[in-house]
Amino acid sequence: MISTTILEHFVRTYGYWALLIGTFLEGETILMIGGLTAQLGYLELPFVMLIAFIGSFSGDQAYFYIGRYKGKFLLSKHLKWHRRVDRVHRLLERYHDAIMLGFRFVYGIRIMTPFVLGMNHRIKAVRFLIFNGIGAVIWAVVVSGGGYLFGHAFKSVLKNVTHYQILVIVGVSVVGLGLWIVRRYRNRQE
Secondary structure (H helix, E strand, O other): OOOHHHHHHHHHHHHHHHHHHHHHHOOHHHHHHHHHHHHOOOOOHHHHHHHHHHHHHHHHHHHHHHHHHHHHHHHHHOHHHHHHHHHHHHHHHHHHHHHHHHHHHOOOOOOHHHHHHHHOOOOOHHHHHHHHHHHHHHHHHHHHHHHHHHHHHHHHHOOOHHHOHHHHHHHHHHHHHHHHHHHHHHHHHO
16 A cells, blocks of 8 residues: 555655646546645645646647647548537537637537637637636636545545545546546547
């Protein structure tokens, strides 16, 4: 079993980097864990929110520009993406600005939305930059705050939280990894 000091050292040493990389790529689970570890005292919540903002904002800006400059080429090579691209188009027609702000909260279109927005040359890069920034702030605060509140509830229920920290962090990580694997498997089946 991993000791609390090893976990604490690992999280303090690599936690912010893992958070940056995880939120650049997708990140709900890693951000929840970031909020939880902030509540447990391993990380600082304001820095968790800042790093999550930076990772999410920069990742979605990258996906936007990939869509802008290589979108049609990549879409022609990956025919399985068409279903999700069509879903994003339908959502954009109905909820245009709301989707640009909140796509991070919609299951299955997190990475595809900025890619599709980039392919749409009617959407100016500056407009996406502004909406992306606002959405990234909201997402970073809400999701990390959710993890922080989960940690608070966890501490309230268990008096001697130190013995269970590792189990909870590993448990949340395993559940998050499991959901990610299931999502990838379903996407491959489609």
